[in-house]
Amino acid sequence: MNADGRHVVVVDLGYGDAGKGTVVDRLCADGPVASVVRFNGGAQAAHNVVTPDGRHHTFAQFGSGTLHGVPTHLSRFVVVDPLALAAEAEQLNAIGVPDPFELLTVDAEAPLCTPWHVAANRLRELGRGASRHGSCGMGVGETTAYALRHADAPRAGDTLAPARLRARLAAVRDRLTDELGDLGGPSVDEVVSVFRTFGAIVSVVDGPATRRRLLGSGRCVFEGAQGVLLDEWFGWHPYTTWSTTTFENAETLLAEAGHGARRLGVVRTYTTRHGVGPLVTEDPALTAALPDRHNGNGPWQGPFRVGHFDAVAHRYAVEVVGGVDALAVTHLDAPGRAPELAVCSAYLVDGARLDRLAPGQRGDLAYQERLTALLGRARPARLDRPARWAATIGALLAAPVLMESYGPSTADKRIWGRTLASAA
Template sequence: MRNTSALIVGAQFGDEGKGKIVDSLVQDEDFDCVVRYNGGNNAGHTIVSDGQTYPLHLIPSGILHPHVTNVIGAGVVVDPAGLVQELATLTERGVDCKNLFISDRAHLVMPWHKVIDAHLGGKIGTTARGIGPCYEDRASRRGLRVGELVDENNTVDKEHFGARFREVGAHKNELIQKLYGLEPLDLEKELAEIFHLAETFKDRVCDTSELLYQIKTEGKRVLFEGAQGCLLDLDWGSYPYVTSSTVTFSGCLSGSGSAHIPERRIGIVKAYSTRVGEGPYLGELGDYETIKVQDVAKKGEPLPPLSDDEKQKALNGDDLLMGRWIRRAGREYGTTTGRPRRCGWLDLVAVKHAVQVSGLTEVALTKLDILVDIPKIKLITAYKDGDKTLTTFPSRINQLARCQPVYEDFEGFGEVKNAKSFPELPRAAQNFIRRIESYLGIPARIISVGPERSHHLVQEETHVAG
């Protein structure tokens, strides 16, 4: 498995634990570079190292390793304020971020993008961080890029960027006022703030495509890190309840500016499933509208585990309580938004769709430990649409919404955190994993059994070729 490059992509709806796997691979397999190729600071990757938790949003997950080059590619949209805040937080905690580079071709999230997103984005459950409107402007050729803010000499280009900002901003203010009935932005105030922020990251801006070419020419190993998940991909996800970027393998090439095809393509799969925001979600445990009201966690106040009585009700068929059991055990609240995630059983139909559209060669199974001590667990292996049985993920959102999941039941299992190899896992856990592998047709080479960097095991040999 000592290939020269690898792709990490979420094979569900995001929040699969990609950050931990990237961090572990960088440490265990000596990758020299990590490239983030899509999304913005609507993404959230969490790394736990030496008992410390590092939530990342824009910055690649290799940043904790000083010898690793970290690249924000052209396919990412960069919020200047979010980037500077993330840099400051990491620096305060002793992380030297001098190994970070930002593509001059990446687009900038502007103040009007956030205003418009907050006003319009609620219907599909966006994070209101301006990501969708920024990608819209990129596609319609009205966007502003990092290379316009910071010139080829790594100087803040106040003349050029100021003129472009005022031109586009005047049009956006007219839209904000006349179409949406909102207060206009103070453009000069916003512009001054952006110039101030740019002074923090100007020296990190470069032609990252050229940088990656040189890295590959030197024979160094590159890890491509995707944000969100394949089921949120603009083309191949549950449209229109999707993100605004290309999440899948094809996005890795266009978003990084590297034509090198990663030999290992690893899909990150949680042992159950979660989703944030609106849209059909097969296997969901509990009503989402109820969850949004009853399962909100106050900042800094962890929710208690379920009582024995609540657990018994969950086992007797109370889906809301079963979802709450998994949510609290897995701390399933958005890294970026803090919203309670919708929880459900692992949907293998959807994951196989991700395997196919990204050409995945293996999966990394995460959060197996969250299912510990649940006596009966389930996998979705087909959908029922009336009297039809489906084993492929529907492209039509109305068809997906009317489908019902077909389950296979599995015996639960006990503690897995101390397992260092596959045979050391409980037999029931082995059976659960083997069924996932046989259904997907690719091996689960990495199995995460706990939150720490060290809590994972690697299968060198499996019964499924990959």
């Protein structure tokens, strides 16, 4: 493990949408950063960054340090969608990033999301009817599931081998069509052409060698996607993601290169989630009082829901990940707009008070289903409004608050200590 602790891993301790992008953006403004490394998820990420001069971008696959000129590395744990990546590059170019692809390296082992994965994802979710699990409809989970079933799943490195690429893309289309029926979309030849272009203009690299170089050359920020409460093994099954949303993937990548990092957990002053699944502290009045211009109702994710700060659920997330070194608390301006906003530190479940959710064993989805059922019966035992929000949240989660965010832009952040690393 590196001695200076200069690298930082950023993970959302909720259901996503806590502000990972704006936190990473601020860290990248705080001095030289060698790279932002993405370590889970894919094009479904929606990390909003607003600059002091008013530019806005919703980062999906590019890292949230891009507007500072910080390169992005997509690790083997990221599902890469070349079509969505091209669209995002155009958006970045339009707000002043001259050539976003020059700032990008992609691990050759990263799985590729195709139009047929996206179509299959949407068909499956529609087929669940009233029992929908919640999905972004971007094919990320479908791509992951396919890669687990098939050793010949297309990878980023295949874009440099035309014959292998074509065979693997045709296999995706044929297998998913045989299973689900006609998926529509472009022909195999059209997708091959686009993916070969991707391989020609993007630096597809040997992942381990690239990470050793990046981690040895300066500070790296590892940017997570989604949130711990959606984790594939520790979230409220089945309302989860096909992704490990804890620190695990990032720490695997770091350990492979002989490095360590500080763990930064991100929470809002209120708890939110997109779509179906437990949200014990949900309050429709808060949803109305705290509209989020960067998060709304979507045809696939469903409604954007708001609740009081759920210390029980966030403490569970901290316990699941094995603790955090520090917290970034965002939306500290929200309590001033919502005088009814409060903190829930315990539940009532079947008449009994509960202040801790015990994590289960990795892979025990039956246990996670039982937790989901329990949360369906839970209600806040008590709601208290703190005088000092950041300090209260830090005390409830047993971690120091090293970043406070009072608005959407880089200028709205405070870091206690010159940099996160120097506060170690």
